[in-house]
Amino acid sequence: MPVASPFVSEPAVGPGRDRQNAVYRAGALGRRPRVPTDPEGLERAARRATSKDAWAYVAGGAGAGATMRANRAAFDRWALVPRMLRDVSARDRSVSLFGRTLPTPLLVAPIGAAGLVRPGADVLIGRASAAVGVPYILSSQGSSPMEETVAAMEGVLAGAPRWYQLYWSTDETLVDSFIRRAEAAGAEALVVTLDTTMLGWRPQDLNRGSLPFARGIGIAQYTSDQRFWELVHERSGPAGRGPRPRPTAGAVRTLASMARELPGGFVANARAPLTRAAVETFLAIYSKPSLSWADLATLRARTRLPVLLKGILHPDDALRAADLGVDGILVSNHGGRQVDGAVAALDALVDVVAALGGADHRGMPVVLDSGVRSGADVVKALALGAAAVTVGRPHVYGLAVDGEAGVRAVLENLVAEVDLTLGLCGVSTVSDLGPELLRRV
Numbered sequence: 001m002p003v004a005s006p007f008v009s010e011p012a013v014g015p016g017r018d019r020q021n022a023v024y025r026a027g028a029l030g031r032r033p034r035v036p037t038d039p040e041g042l043e044r045a046a047r048r049a050t051s052k053d054a055w056a057y058v059a060g061g062a063g064a065g066a067t068m069r070a071n072r073a074a075f076d077r078w079a080l081v082p083r084m085l086r087d088v089s090a091r092d093r094s095v096s097l098f099g100r101t102l103p104t105p106l107l108v109a110p111i112g113a114a115g116l117v118r119p120g121a122d123v124l125i126g127r128a129s130a131a132v133g134v135p136y137i138l139s140s141q142g143s144s145p146m147e148e149t150v151a152a153m154e155g156v157l158a159g160a161p162r163w164y165q166l167y168w169s170t171d172e173t174l175v176d177s178f179i180r181r182a183e184a185a186g187a188e189a190l191v192v193t194l195d196t197t198m199l200g201w202r203p204q205d206l207n208r209g210s211l212p213f214a215r216g217i218g219i220a221q222y223t224s225d226q227r228f229w230e231l232v233h234e235r236s237g238p239a240g241r242g243p244r245p246r247p248t249a250g251a252v253r254t255l256a257s258m259a260r261e262l263p264g265g266f267v268a269n270a271r272a273p274l275t276r277a278a279v280e281t282f283l284a285i286y287s288k289p290s291l292s293w294a295d296l297a298t299l300r301a302r303t304r305l306p307v308l309l310k311g312i313l314h315p316d317d318a319l320r321a322a323d324l325g326v327d328g329i330l331v332s333n334h335g336g337r338q339v340d341g342a343v344a345a346l347d348a349l350v351d352v353v354a355a356l357g358g359a360d361h362r363g364m365p366v367v368l369d370s371g372v373r374s375g376a377d378v379v380k381a382l383a384l385g386a387a388a389v390t391v392g393r394p395h396v397y398g399l400a401v402d403g404e405a406g407v408r409a410v411l412e413n414l415v416a417e418v419d420l421t422l423g424l425c426g427v428s429t430v431s432d433l434g435p436e437l438l439r440r441v
């Protein structure tokens with residue numbers, strides 16, 4: 001017989017109360033959290049910690065920013081209606097996706113060129129995600145080769161969950177190479193981003209004439225790929241001989257940045273004509289404006305991974321994805337970075353879930369991406385039928401404020417707030433969430 005202990009039957013306090021306790025205990029000793037716990041404070045702190053170019057790239061959006069505002073406004077139009085007296089002492093935040101049980105319904109969204117914010121960004125984000133057990137979706141525009149990021153994640157947690165996000169290049173051999181590398185690196189799903197066949201019109205970057213990729217930041221998946229270098233060599237004649245930038249201070253800075261970012265020594269890179277050719281090759285091949293459903297139909301034979309489509313907004317596209325047999329979708333407007341005046345992601349979620357026939361989505365999990373800032377947002381999205389949500393800009397803001405620890409703090413705060421919001425709404429398990437908890441306001 002096990003010895004009865006007064007603590008054994010003590011209900012677990014859960015991550016919400018754990019986090020509060022940790023913060024308040026430190027506060028009693030005079031220490032305040034480095035990473036603000038509210039979305040606006042976090043954004044302000046990140047802005048202070050970031051260069052103007054990096055801020056323009058991370059916080060900026062398409063056109064006049066209407067889609068970014070719409071993403072937030074959509075959350076505000078739903079109110080939670082908490083229920084009382086339901087014994088919420090034990091709460092289960094876990095969800096199951098593609099055979100893996102996740103501790104929380106969160107994933108870390110793919111972020112390209114985060115190296116603008118901090119050197120080694122992907123490794124820092126990957127380590128923090130692994131520590132919290134949240135899957136990290138590695139970006140095609142990563143700032144470190146995926147193998148390096150994954151090795152760092154493995155150092156924190158063996159088998160740390162990761163997915164890979166693919167931008168479909170015009171070169172099919174490169175597409176296959178990225179898929180093969182992602183499989184070898186232990187990615188558990190492939191997320192194909194559909195909404196970036198061209199870069200959106202982004203005035204914050206345009207007004208500064210600033211594109212990270214043109215400085216060699218965010219092209220590490222390419223420059224670590226043998227097929228990419230074959231393409232560079234094929235193209236390097238014309239690219240290498242193209243008009244040379246006038247040696248202004250800006251041009252020298254750009255070349256120095258490229259030389260730093262590319263594999264190989266800085267001095268050798270700065271001298272090599274291939275340095276510029278690599279960046280120009282990337283700019284020529286990274287996205288495919290002709291991408292169509294026919295391309296996607298070829299994927300099944302090209303990977304054994306579950307395939308998710310990111311960027312679906314129209315219910316008919318969701319239905320078409322289901323007909324094609326994809327394994328999941330991410331309803332997303334890319335954080336308002338692509339089309340100004342687009343539908344809010346949360347509004348699109350409602351339409352997509354209705355079109356797919358309610359909760360089971362024809363067996364296809366629907367993940368909500370874009371605009372999630374708080375635990376309440378997460379709970380609302382799940383109540384409207386999302387299987388999980390992604391955390392985008394907030395984790396980059398955490399990175400800006402405090403590196404790896406900052407990303408971890410943002411994720412832990414979000415998990416804590418989800419936990420408390422669930423309990424305070426009278427809900428013990430994520431599967432109990434439904435539209436009856438919400439009222440349109």
Ligand SMILES: Cc1cc2nc3c(=O)[nH]c(=O)nc-3n(C[C@H](O)[C@H](O)[C@H](O)COP(=O)(O)O)c2cc1C
Nearest residue numbers: 058109110111112139193334335370371372392393
């Ligand atoms: C700086 C930055 C870089 C991004 N890079 C990528 C990328 O490489 N691939 C991708 O699919 N989405 C990318 N996104 C979009 C995010 O994955 C996600 O859809 C978006 O951040 C969600 O909006 P939110 O951050 O406002 O919540 C990027 C977003 C930001 C802010």
